[in-house]
Amino acid sequence: MPAIPFVVGQWVRGDRFYGRSHQIEEILEGHRNSIWLLGTRRIGKTSLLKQLEHIAETSPDRRYFPIFWDFQGAEEAQELHLNFADALLDADERLEGIGIDLKDVEAEDLFVSLGRLRRRLRAKNLVLLLLCDEVEELIKLHRKDSSLLRKLRRVMQSQEDIRSVLASTIRLWSLAEQKGDTSPFLHGFTPPLYIERLSDQEARSLIEQTHLVPEERPRFAAGTVDTIRERCDNHPYLIQLVCKRYLEIGDLEETIEQVATDRMVSYFFAVDFEMLSKAEHEIIQFIAQQSAAASDSIQEKLSLGPDSLEGTLNRLENLGFIRRDKQRRFVLSNYFFRRWLLEMPESRAHSNKAGASPGGRGSFSDEVTLERGPDLGVIDDRYELLEKAGEGATGIVYLAYDRLLKTKIAIKILRPEYAGTEEAVVRFRQEIILARDIGHPNILRMYHFGTFDGRVYLTMQWVEGPTLAEVIRRDAPLPLKTTLLIGRKLASALEAAHLRKILHRDIKPQNVLLDHVGEPLVADFGLARLQGEPSITRSGMFLGTPNYASPEQAKLKPLDERSDIYALGLILFEMATGRRPFEAESVGEILEMHRNAPPPDPRDLAPSLTNEFASLNLRCLEKDPAKRFQSAEALRKALEVLDWDD
Numbered sequence: 001m002p003a004i005p006f007v008v009g010q011w012v013r014g015d016r017f018y019g020r021s022h023q024i025e026e027i028l029e030g031h032r033n034s035i036w037l038l039g040t041r042r043i044g045k046t047s048l049l050k051q052l053e054h055i056a057e058t059s060p061d062r063r064y065f066p067i068f069w070d071f072q073g074a075e076e077a078q079e080l081h082l083n084f085a086d087a088l089l090d091a092d093e094r095l096e097g098i099g100i101d102l103k104d105v106e107a108e109d110l111f112v113s114l115g116r117l118r119r120r121l122r123a124k125n126l127v128l129l130l131l132c133d134e135v136e137e138l139i140k141l142h143r144k145d146s147s148l149l150r151k152l153r154r155v156m157q158s159q160e161d162i163r164s165v166l167a168s169t170i171r172l173w174s175l176a177e178q179k180g181d182t183s184p185f186l187h188g189f190t191p192p193l194y195i196e197r198l199s200d201q202e203a204r205s206l207i208e209q210t211h212l213v214p215e216e217r218p219r220f221a222a223g224t225v226d227t228i229r230e231r232c233d234n235h236p237y238l239i240q241l242v243c244k245r246y247l248e249i250g251d252l253e254e255t256i257e258q259v260a261t262d263r264m265v266s267y268f269f270a271v272d273f274e275m276l277s278k279a280e281h282e283i284i285q286f287i288a289q290q291s292a293a294a295s296d297s298i299q300e301k302l303s304l305g306p307d308s309l310e311g312t313l314n315r316l317e318n319l320g321f322i323r324r325d326k327q328r329r330f331v332l333s334n335y336f337f338r339r340w341l342l343e344m345p346e347s348r349a350h351s352n353k354a355g356a357s358p359g360g361r362g363s364f365s366d367e368v369t370l371e372r373g374p375d376l377g378v379i380d381d382r383y384e385l386l387e388k389a390g391e392g393a394t395g396i397v398y399l400a401y402d403r404l405l406k407t408k409i410a411i412k413i414l415r416p417e418y419a420g421t422e423e424a425v426v427r428f429r430q431e432i433i434l435a436r437d438i439g440h441p442n443i444l445r446m447y448h449f450g451t452f453d454g455r456v457y458l459t460m461q462w463v464e465g466p467t468l469a470e471v472i473r474r475d476a477p478l479p480l481k482t483t484l485l486i487g488r489k490l491a492s493a494l495e496a497a498h499l500r501k502i503l504h505r506d507i508k509p510q511n512v513l514l515d516h517v518g519e520p521l522v523a524d525f526g527l528a529r530l531q532g533e534p535s536i537t538r539s540g541m542f543l544g545t546p547n548y549a550s551p552e553q554a555k556l557k558p559l560d561e562r563s564d565i566y567a568l569g570l571i572l573f574e575m576a577t578g579r580r581p582f583e584a585e586s587v588g589e590i591l592e593m594h595r596n597a598p599p600p601d602p603r604d605l606a607p608s609l610t611n612e613f614a615s616l617n618l619r620c621l622e623k624d625p626a627k628r629f630q631s632a633e634a635l636r637k638a639l640e641v642l643d644w645d646d
Contacts, residue, residue, distance in 0.1 A: 508547070
């Protein structure tokens, strides 16, 4: 089976990046030094920033020096500074390459550090290209420290030695009217540069993967390219999701049905929709009811002034919610959004119309059909706890109802005895920061870290299905086809994590959830850390789960991505044979077996397994990391070329 080139839920750059030539030219060559990239979720904001970074790094004229600054998780000024320090660390080799020592730039104050960097780049005849992602965090920062935005504005909107690019959703509009400043923060960044859907030609190039050599490009039946493009309305995330699943299952209509019912797709539509105003909701819902509507009919129905209506329609069109058909009437943007909106329960579709507060108290949405149990409480006047779903040593997981988005979520609450322990809280927060940074379709979606009444919590995607451990216990040995499909997707998830230097360190069947269509999702990044970063845990402590520990984990040695590969090899073995390769009565015996005992050949337990699978599986389980697959990418590619008998 050929490799699938489509990338879902991760940023891309270089040869994997398609389109956006207009925005790139305006950012790098235009007259504005302060630019706001505005778009909906999953439209490719981070990828565009990363492509700008790539172009600036590889440009022969070396005009800009790019710094990718991720604001994610920065709810305090100090955390914003730490994020900038991380950005400098990522650029350390490039700084060294132009003769700038990182130690000469770093400072205890964020703005001193920014000033030093600009001066040293100016001496090299370079302009600082500041690429800022997840800038919505400034809303929280402004509430806590109103002086911070004034300082940032003075730096970012300077006309000397800096070009600042902010990327966000429409939520950032709230900073256009913040009080206490002579001029709002966004004043110099407006009008925004919208990130819209791709052009027809750009969408075709993405589907056909024209950056690849012809023999590596995917093969599509006649008419399929235009069908995918039209159903997705040139939305790059939807295109890649549909293409990837189509190549996996080979049935386009089944693929479209799976994507239309995918909870993550519904979630990002819901988040974007909730950000809109009451008038925007009414316009979208009217267009949905009419299938197509001219501006005069919209104005007559909703009694909006012509100027207000024109501005609102332009914004909705720029954001990709609506577009014009051949008769210049307004229609909803793509098949998946239209279907989501039309299938949305009536109470939810008209909640803003009735003046209901999205976060206010009220009855459950019709979408939540669980019977109410005992009153388990409400977190932040938003997350209503429904029932306990699981618990671990440090946290308890609940099924909850999100009153704002009117959907089920999972919420993990740190046990009270750990809430005052710095190490536990840091690890808890690190779980969401690291998992959110990966953004892969086979990694459980993490939404929010928060504190409330002394409680520390994480919110995340709710998955209806079982864990992989439960499936193995019930059904193993699994068919080779199932083992390979799950293995490929888990390897792809690890590949995405390792690309960002994130080690999971606790890969096991209990940490893999299967959704309603059997899609595996890697969960629990509580033990994860960045490769090369100091560990939170004290040196000499065993970390992980004994049954799925690598030999180097068992020896308390430093870990790299090959340790996760060993753990995935254990899971492959268990799926294929129905038992773990190493079993013993005590933890000490298990760890000793991981250190020194050779694994059994999986064919001895499941003779129908192919020689190719057994060889691959045993390579994952080599005691010496140098003899294993050296990357999750290599393992994924090896799994993709294995065949199975249906």
